[in-house]
Amino acid sequence: MAKAAIKASDSLWQEIRGEAERAVSADPVFGKAVADAVLAHDDFAAVLADLIGRRLGQDAAARARFAAFSRAAFHGQPGLIEIAGCDLQAIGRSDPAIAGLLPPLLHFKGYVALQAWRVSNWLWRHDHRDAALLFQNEASNLLQVSIHPAAQIGSSVYLDHATGIVIGANVMIGDEVTILQNVSIGRSSDLPARSPRIGRGVYIGAGATILGDIGIGAFAKIGAGTVVTSNVPGGCTAVGNPARLTNCPEPATAA
Template sequence: MAEAAMMASETLWQKIRDEAQRTAAADAIFGKALVGLILVHDDFTAALSDLIGRRLGDSEVERARFTTFSRDAFNGQPDLIEAAGRDLQAIVLGDPAISGVLAPLLHLKGYVALQAWRVSNWLWHHDRGDAALLFQNEASNVLQVSIHPAASLGSSVYLDHATGIVIGADVVIGDEATILQNVSIGRGTELPARSPRIGRGVFIGSGATILGNVRIGDFAKIGADTVVTSDVPRGCTAIGNPARLTNCPEPASAA
């Protein structure tokens, strides 16, 4: 598994470097920035760690701290880099406005926020809770994305536009999910409080709210500004407040 992850990371890194070199050759001014952001680094781990440090740290000391934490996480668990690569490629596959891997890596804050969460999650599970919460706090302040370190997200996840996203502790989100801006996912008011479980390939529209002990089935869609407090079956679309179901592959009761 570690060897396969390394090979995938190396292939992606070569694509990033190739794009950076072509861009630098075409634009001398931006090319100077690309040397420090991409071309000076030896691998994807180093470049991504540095990028997280640059985005979260507002001083040289803080930048170095966030970079070091990120490098420790990626080196300590190589499949995090594989997941980061899948997240990047999911953006290219899912967004027709994106044609390469360099632009989303450098310019989409949702991507950086997601990778910062991956580092925070690693820290959380290695008894470094204060550092994990520091990542969450800075990602919230700087990138306007707050994902609790105790949440669980799969790979090939796309945080599109990525402003005002809040994902609480113990939320589970599967692979290939797409989440737009101003989405809140977290515990409800029931006791004991439980968090949503969201399946694979789920699309969550802007302004949606998903609360409590609910299950969102694979490939379901949650419409813009929808409020979900009950289960949404696989493949169904939930719309409105309170949510109602439509376009279900099989007959389903109201949400």
């Protein structure tokens, strides 16, 4: 599995490097920044570690510290690089406004916030909890994305616009989920205090709130501004406050 992940990330790295080389040739002024951010590095992991350091560190020492933590996570779990590649490719598939992988890599703060969370989650699971919470705090302060290190998030996830996103401890998010701005997902005030479980392929619109011990089924859609405090069956659309279900497949409607 690790060898397959390395092979896939190598292929992605060659694609990104090719885009960077073309950008340098086309625009020497912008090309200097691209060369420093991409072409100065040997592989995709090094680019990501440097990118996280640049976005979270407010001075040279902090940038080096965040980059070092990121390199440790990528070395300790090479599969994180494969997942980071899947996240990047998910943006390319989902966003019609971009062409190529270089723009979201360098300029989409949701992407770097998600990769910073992946490092924080690795730190949390390896009992470096103060460092993990530091990642969360700086991502919240500088990128406006706060994801608790104890959350669980799958691959090919897209944080679109990525301002005001809050994801609490123990939230579970599946693969291929898209989350827009100003979304909150976490525990309710009811006891026992448990967190939502978001299935594969779910789309969560801007300003939605999802709270409590509930499940959102695969490929469900949560409309903008919707407040969800009960289960949403797979394939359904939830809209309004409180949420009501619409466009459900026949079995879900019957259930």
